[in-house]
Amino acid sequence: MLINEALGPVVEGTDGFDIPAAWLAMIRRIRNLGRPGIAAMAISGVDAAMWDLKARLLGVPLAMLLGRVRDRVPVYGSGGFTSYTDEQLARQLSGWAKQGIRAVKMKVGQEPGRDPARVAVARQAIGRSVDLFVDANGAYSRKQALALAGEFAAEDVRWFEEPVSSDDLDGLRLLRDRAPAVMEIAAGEYGYSPEYFRRMLQAEAVDVLQADATRCLGLTGFLQAGALCQAEARPLSAHCAPALHVAACCAVPAVRHMEYFHDHVRIERMLFEGGPQLVNGCLEPDLRRPGLGLELKRPDAARYAA
Numbered sequence: 001m002l003i004n005e006a007l008g009p010v011v012e013g014t015d016g017f018d019i020p021a022a023w024l025a026m027i028r029r030i031r032n033l034g035r036p037g038i039a040a041m042a043i044s045g046v047d048a049a050m051w052d053l054k055a056r057l058l059g060v061p062l063a064m065l066l067g068r069v070r071d072r073v074p075v076y077g078s079g080g081f082t083s084y085t086d087e088q089l090a091r092q093l094s095g096w097a098k099q100g101i102r103a104v105k106m107k108v109g110q111e112p113g114r115d116p117a118r119v120a121v122a123r124q125a126i127g128r129s130v131d132l133f134v135d136a137n138g139a140y141s142r143k144q145a146l147a148l149a150g151e152f153a154a155e156d157v158r159w160f161e162e163p164v165s166s167d168d169l170d171g172l173r174l175l176r177d178r179a180p181a182v183m184e185i186a187a188g189e190y191g192y193s194p195e196y197f198r199r200m201l202q203a204e205a206v207d208v209l210q211a212d213a214t215r216c217l218g219l220t221g222f223l224q225a226g227a228l229c230q231a232e233a234r235p236l237s238a239h240c241a242p243a244l245h246v247a248a249c250c251a252v253p254a255v256r257h258m259e260y261f262h263d264h265v266r267i268e269r270m271l272f273e274g275g276p277q278l279v280n281g282c283l284e285p286d287l288r289r290p291g292l293g294l295e296l297k298r299p300d301a302a303r304y305a306a
């Protein structure tokens, strides 16, 4: 199944490869607005809706339409906000561990001096058998991040996300080369185009690339990020919005895991029926439902209408 068939007739793009005509038309229309940011997010929404529509019209789950290579996708629990007390942090992360989720992620970077102690609280809460990830959202300087990588390693932190700005590809590369060997460097959530991901991979800036289908020109862009990762033998991790990503993550061989982001899980359950189920630390799409499988709970959503 050609991925390009989802968005109507296929045309030749400027790089000589076939791409969906509707996708190219949308990208051309925003040439003078600039592609990164809100324009790419709007295209992402339309792209995801069209994939969903195509699968519904064919009466198949989107994971099957895209070419499923796995039944379910491992997730990591994600939250651990810097606004939490130590008790809230411990309760949230240990709660995910009790649900069978095998890795959890917390935020760092708001108060660097407190971060090693907060990370120690998290490790104490989840025990030694659950992987611990940290996400600095680019808050540290290079030297600060290097020093803290050493301190976090003492608590066996396995993933250091955006230790420095994701625009500082040389800085990410520095961290990747010099952080403890067990600690992976991850970034990519602000990628709005395949070119962004290619630059990040070619700079050897990350051990694991992240991509977000609500930003990177939709599920079409996410599939392209997957192809780039496969070519570079680098794993891909989906950023946020798990109900949107699960079908594509079942179909992209390079995917390692998905982010089970606290707020998005809550909102997806609040507003949609038919979302993926958490089974043994993995999300599993419901293959009895066509498309993304989601139905808006209209009465519940109505109260938020403007």
Ligand SMILES: [Mg+2]
Residues within 6 Å of the ligand: 135, 137, 161, 162, 189
């Ligand atoms: Mg992040």
